[in-house]
Amino acid sequence: MYNQDFFFQALIYLAAAVISVPIAKKIGLGSVLGYLLAGVIIGPFAIGLVGKEADKVMHFAEFGVVLMLFVIGLELKPSLLWSMRKNIFGLGGLQVLITALVITAVALLFNFQLNRAIGIGLIMALSSTAIVLQTLTEKGLLKNIAGKSAFSVLLFQDIAVVPILALIPLLASVGGVIHVEDSTLNNITPFATFPGWVQLLIIVGAITFIIFIGRIVARHIFRLVAETKLQEVFTALTLLLVIGIAIAMAQIGLSPALGTFIAGVLLADNEYRHQLETTIDPFKGLLLGLFFISVGSSINFGLFVEEPIMIVGFVVLLILIKFVVLLGLGRMFRLRKGYEFLFAFLLAQSSEFAFVLISFSQQSRLFDERTAGLLLLVATLSMAVSPLLLIFNEKAISPLLSKFQNKIEYDKVEASDKPIILAGFGRFGLVIGRLLLANNFKVTIIDSNPSNIEILRKFGFKLFYGDVTRPQVLEQAGIKNARLVILSMAEYEDALKVADYLKKNYPSVKILARAKDIYHAFEFFKRHVKIVQLEMFDSANNLGREALTHLGFSNYEAYRAARTFKHHEKQVLTDLYDHWREDPNRFMQESKRFSEQLSEVLQAEKDYSIHEADCAWDVESIRAEEAGNEE
Amino acid sequence: MKKILILFAHPTLEKSRINIKLTTAVKKLSDVTFNNLYESYPDFYIDVVREQQMLMMHDIIVWQHPFYWYSSPALLKEWFDLVLQHGFAYGEKGRALEGKTVLSVVSTGGRREVYSREGRNHYSLNQFLVPFKQSANLCRMDYLPPYIIHGSHTITDVEIDQHVEQYIQLLTDLRDEKLETSSLATIEYLNDLYE
Numbered sequence: 001m002y003n004q005d006f007f008f009q010a011l012i013y014l015a016a017a018v019i020s021v022p023i024a025k026k027i028g029l030g031s032v033l034g035y036l037l038a039g040v041i042i043g044p045f046a047i048g049l050v051g052k053e054a055d056k057v058m059h060f061a062e063f064g065v066v067l068m069l070f071v072i073g074l075e076l077k078p079s080l081l082w083s084m085r086k087n088i089f090g091l092g093g094l095q096v097l098i099t100a101l102v103i104t105a106v107a108l109l110f111n112f113q114l115n116r117a118i119g120i121g122l123i124m125a126l127s128s129t130a131i132v133l134q135t136l137t138e139k140g141l142l143k144n145i146a147g148k149s150a151f152s153v154l155l156f157q158d159i160a161v162v163p164i165l166a167l168i169p170l171l172a173s174v175g176g177v178i179h180v181e182d183s184t185l186n187n188i189t190p191f192a193t194f195p196g197w198v199q200l201l202i203i204v205g206a207i208t209f210i211i212f213i214g215r216i217v218a219r220h221i222f223r224l225v226a227e228t229k230l231q232e233v234f235t236a237l238t239l240l241l242v243i244g245i246a247i248a249m250a251q252i253g254l255s256p257a258l259g260t261f262i263a264g265v266l267l268a269d270n271e272y273r274h275q276l277e278t279t280i281d282p283f284k285g286l287l288l289g290l291f292f293i294s295v296g297s298s299i300n301f302g303l304f305v306e307e308p309i310m311i312v313g314f315v316v317l318l319i320l321i322k323f324v325v326l327l328g329l330g331r332m333f334r335l336r337k338g339y340e341f342l343f344a345f346l347l348a349q350s351s352e353f354a355f356v357l358i359s360f361s362q363q364s365r366l367f368d369e370r371t372a373g374l375l376l377l378v379a380t381l382s383m384a385v386s387p388l389l390l391i392f393n394e395k396a397i398s399p400l401l402s403k404f405q406n407k408i409e410y411d412k413v414e415a416s417d418k419p420i421i422l423a424g425f426g427r428f429g430l431v432i433g434r435l436l437l438a439n440n441f442k443v444t445i446i447d448s449n450p451s452n453i454e455i456l457r458k459f460g461f462k463l464f465y466g467d468v469t470r471p472q473v474l475e476q477a478g479i480k481n482a483r484l485v486i487l488s489m490a491e492y493e494d495a496l497k498v499a500d501y502l503k504k505n506y507p508s509v510k511i512l513a514r515a516k517d518i519y520h521a522f523e524f525f526k527r528h529v530k531i532v533q534l535e536m537f538d539s540a541n542n543l544g545r546e547a548l549t550h551l552g553f554s555n556y557e558a559y560r561a562a563r564t565f566k567h568h569e570k571q572v573l574t575d576l577y578d579h580w581r582e583d584p585n586r587f588m589q590e591s592k593r594f595s596e597q598l599s600e601v602l603q604a605e606k607d608y609s610i611h612e613a614d615c616a617w618d619v620e621s622i623r624a625e626e627a628g629n630e631e
Numbered sequence: 632m633k634k635i636l637i638l639f640a641h642p643t644l645e646k647s648r649i650n651i652k653l654t655t656a657v658k659k660l661s662d663v664t665f666n667n668l669y670e671s672y673p674d675f676y677i678d679v680v681r682e683q684q685m686l687m688m689h690d691i692i693v694w695q696h697p698f699y700w701y702s703s704p705a706l707l708k709e710w711f712d713l714v715l716q717h718g719f720a721y722g723e724k725g726r727a728l729e730g731k732t733v734l735s736v737v738s739t740g741g742r743r744e745v746y747s748r749e750g751r752n753h754y755s756l757n758q759f760l761v762p763f764k765q766s767a768n769l770c771r772m773d774y775l776p777p778y779i780i781h782g783s784h785t786i787t788d789v790e791i792d793q794h795v796e797q798y799i800q801l802l803t804d805l806r807d808e809k810l811e812t813s814s815l816a817t818i819e820y821l822n823d824l825y826e
Contacts, residue, residue, distance in 0.1 A: 563676050622717045 073264015
């Protein structure tokens with residue numbers, strides 16, 4: 001049988017998430033706080049549905065952070081990352097350094113020994129990647145200047161974890177308390193037993209390997225797998241890539257999150273980027289949720305009840321120190337008009353890395369059990385409070401500031417922020433895409449046929465491999481602000497599905513569609529898609545015009561005839577639609593579809609006199625009149 | 632109260648300075664129908680029946696266009712060819728337009744002085760507009776002196792705004808029958824009344 005216990009646990013976690021997150025979002029608290037509250041409720045200090053295994057769950061769920069950095073990496077091209085270098089190393093470096101120094105000084109005031117004080121300073125200087133990035137994504141602030149700066153700082157902190165991990169045993173030994181046990185260190189990184197130059201060589205080798213995989217090999221493998229059209233194999237491959245890199249990085253003592261972030265960046269200009277994102281997204285979301293729940297359930301309220309005032313005091317002190325340092329740095333790095341407050345509030349909590357680092361420090365005997373417990377509690381509470389801080393900023397500080405200053409400037413909307421989405425880039429979409437590109441419109445092209453992508457990419461088209469019927473693909477293409485969606489794909493039923501989805505969720509987005517035949521066109525009309533082009537009509541009409549010129553029509557006569565016929569067809573279509581709408585449930589066999597159309601159209605045509613429409617330069621009546629006058 | 636139909640022909644309205652302002656302004660007037668020909672018939676497929684019906688529903692017809700090679704842009708000429716049919720607009724039985732009033736509103740690059748015997752164009756604008764005037768006559772319509780905007784390449788924004796004001800006033804007066812049309816025969820341009 002299945003492991004009943006595992007499923008029971010899954011049931012509790014999922015139920016907690018499903019119940020609490022929508023409620024939290026509804027009342028404006030955001031999903032992070034929802035998950036944390038869910039954790040507290042099911043944790044040992046409330047109804048106690050989960051207990052001992054929460055730690056294990058948290059370690060497992062930390063993988064969500066790794067996935068998140070991979071997805072963020074996918075959004076960042078190497079060139080973009082390079083342009084952020086000043087913020088990453090300047091702003092990030094100064095933040096870690098100054099915050100660590102101040103916290104160390106404060107810790108000394110509380111009679112901690114110097115080495116412990118430094119340890120506390122370094123650990124508490126870090127901020128929570130999970131909470132901050134989840135919040136930024138949810139509020140759509142990743143591209144905001146404060147969001148970008150916060151992200152740079154987090155990136156530096158991720159890098160900084162590595163030297164901090166190396167420093168902790170050193171600090172423990174300097175204090176002369178107890179020498180670090182070799183076995184403890186080995187458990188964390190067996191790799192650490194190698195001599196320094198070998199370590200360096202392995203690190204460089206590993207990163208080169210990731211670059212090689214990401215730049216050269218991955219594209220071919222993804223294409224091969226994508227061509228099988230087996231969605232689950234693509235998913236498996238993506239997870240394999242991320243997990244593989246995470247394990248490799250952990251083995252050589254680097255942060256797995258950093259490793260997958262690099263991999264993500266390397267894949268950022270890969271044509272399968274959209275597909276990778278949509279594949280990873282559900283895993284990332286669930287694991288992050290699980291992570292926040294386990295943080296919530298691990299809050300040690302026992303310790304809190306013992307000395308509530310001291311704990312609250314420490315939490316307030318920690319947030320205050322981090323906030324002030326961040327605010328100062330924000331000003332220094334030219335964040336203005338309230339953005340420096342957003343930036344400071346965003347990063348004023350402790351980090352999930354603190355959990356790892358604190359327990360490692362405890363193992364290294366830098367902290368005793370009580371200190372470690374205390375630090376863990378303060379770190380956890382600061383994380384739990386941080387979504388509230390942002391709400392406070394939004395509701396109180398921001399309005400106050402905008403009263404005193406001029407209105408906060410909106411971020412500049414770039415052209416790509418209002419994408420023109422072209423779904424389907426085969427024979428039909430190609431013409432549309434070329435016409436738009438030729439007129440200097442940037443088009444976001446999504447196609448589900450990978451072999452086309454390879455060829456077209458060679459000619460400099462910017463396109464993505466993805467399935468537009470999956471809502472996430474549309475979301476990532478920026479459907480929310482789309483200027484236009486052109487459904488040019490040959491998957492006719494899928495096109496209707498997309499139209500349904502858009503009408504329901506984004507009714508204001510303008511849709512243009514390619515139709516297979518009149519019934520397909522009617523399905524679009526029914527969905528209020530008014531601009532529909534029958535895929536064969538125009539080219540067949542043009543060839544028909546050629547036929548007329550070879551049957552003795554002059555060129556302009558044939559042109560006029562074809563043009564008249566085209567306008568006539570529009571009228572036929574509108575009239576037939578009214579007719580069809582009265583009886584939309586009529587069952588029609590696919591095999592009879594064409595003959596049905598044929599008889600309907602020809603029947604309708606009988607009532608029109610196409611040739612009466614073209615009476616241009618008709619001189620019959622003048623001749624008759626002149627002849628009459630002469631008589 | 633008369634009903635006015637503006638037949639507007641401009642193939643590149645997006646590049647124009649004057650007509651963009653004029654058209655935006657006239658669209659707001661009541662009892663004025665604005666018919667943008669290039670917008671309605673981008674492939675020159677003119678809906679003759681619709682156009683004839685519109686003509687019959689209005690009392691005053693305005694041909695508004697830039698001056699291209701001493702005439703109108705091609706689509707307005709096509710409109711003449713197709714819509715003003717024998718038996719509808721002219722001929723023994725063609726009396727659908729009888730008694731209506733016609734006005735040409737034309738913008739042109741040359742200044743007023745180049746449209747004279749001594750000037751570069753040798754003829755006056757009213758001489759160039761004779762085909763329009765005679766077309767109106769053949770259809771038994773009254774052709775008013777034209778409203779002309781000269782020097783369109785060098786005109787200032789202030790001057791354009793003055794024209795917008797005058798044009799609106801002119802249309803309003805025509806609509807409300809405040810202009811004694813019979814006494815206008817001696818005037819060269821209708822603009823001169825509003826200077």
